[in-house]
Amino acid sequence: MGRAPCCDKANVKKGPWSPEEDVKLKAYIEKYGTGGNWIALPQKIGLKRCGKSCRLRWLNYLRPNIKHGGFTEEEDNIILSLYISIGSRWSIIAAQLPGRTDNDIKNYWNTRLKKKLLGRRKQQHQNGSKDELPTLSSSAMERLQLHMQLQNQQGGIQNNPLSLFNNPAIWPKLHPLIQEKLIQTNLQSLNPQMIQYPNYSNLGLFQQTSSSVHLQAQNNNNDNDNNNNNNNGISISKEQVEELENSSGSSDLVNNNNDNDNDNNNKTSVIGNFGGLINPSSVTKSEGYSTGMQRVLSFQAELNELLGSDKLAGNEFEGITWWSNDPNTTASCWDAASNVVLQSENSVTTTTTMLYNQDYA
């Protein structure tokens, strides 16, 4: 038993509005306002229209100062940035663009802007690659990809106030202590340097986002720390380490199959995760990420949480391939890796790397 319809569907006109109807509606609202009741409005005016239809017509077309078409570059950027940050919340996006309606922006996005931004990839695939075109049906994936693309265009993460990295408000839920530490820390200090992995000369690493948050408690007595040139981590005390471990229920984890880091003294726990999913030790290993699917699924779950998206279909990430040790890898445009820098002191460091195959850009 559904709810009652808002109007008598059988006796209302549907379809395009005639100029006469527009004139009637516009004149009445300008003179008397809506009266706070759209449903009753058409009857007052003598229109055989549903109240909702009147509302839509007024808001999207008849009300003053509406702009149609001719989106500027600046508007494009605003739409893109907001879409990446908040998704398809068109009314909120429209509120940032005077004279634009949510419907207009939605249409513009779906029919033009999205294609304009992503179309190049499709073109590339049509022009020679036999690879399956990675699907973009996932809003979350699409937003992530656009996020990366935008930041590349805008000169990097530091310059984009809307970036995931620079916007604590849209970080995933982390332990409050970690969150506080991250906020306290100058974000610049967390920004990664560009790193080139020599094995992948054809793959440009152009972007790095946050991140996994890993916690390491370490016995320093026998520390031949290979990472001591990196001081960008966030240090916390051993007491805090214990507190976090107790509260997170984390177990030992990440670096458990590493053969080149004096790991015996390390105790590392995942506190929170932000798309970082890869055993950090494997980043430097030439064999790369051959056990992709498990990580893909992990990434998928994290991405869902990160972006607050709908659940992704199980095959959404089939288009994403992972690094192999073949320098001529046919990896898709977007690949992810994490680069967790382990500190010599008890520390939390957060970095995740998105790797971009320039061959497909």
Add this chain to the structure above:
DNA sequence: AATGTGTGCAACCGCCCTACC
């Protein structure tokens, strides 16, 4: 010229939220 295909956009549908009774 006729037909097929793609594109842009206005409008509708149905769900969710909230205010009101």
Add this chain to the structure above:
DNA sequence: GGGTAGGGCGGTTGCACACAT
């Protein structure tokens, strides 16, 4: 507190037009 109506919103549909075959 529960039911109902209206408003708001995002997703989808369908039509008109442009362009290709």
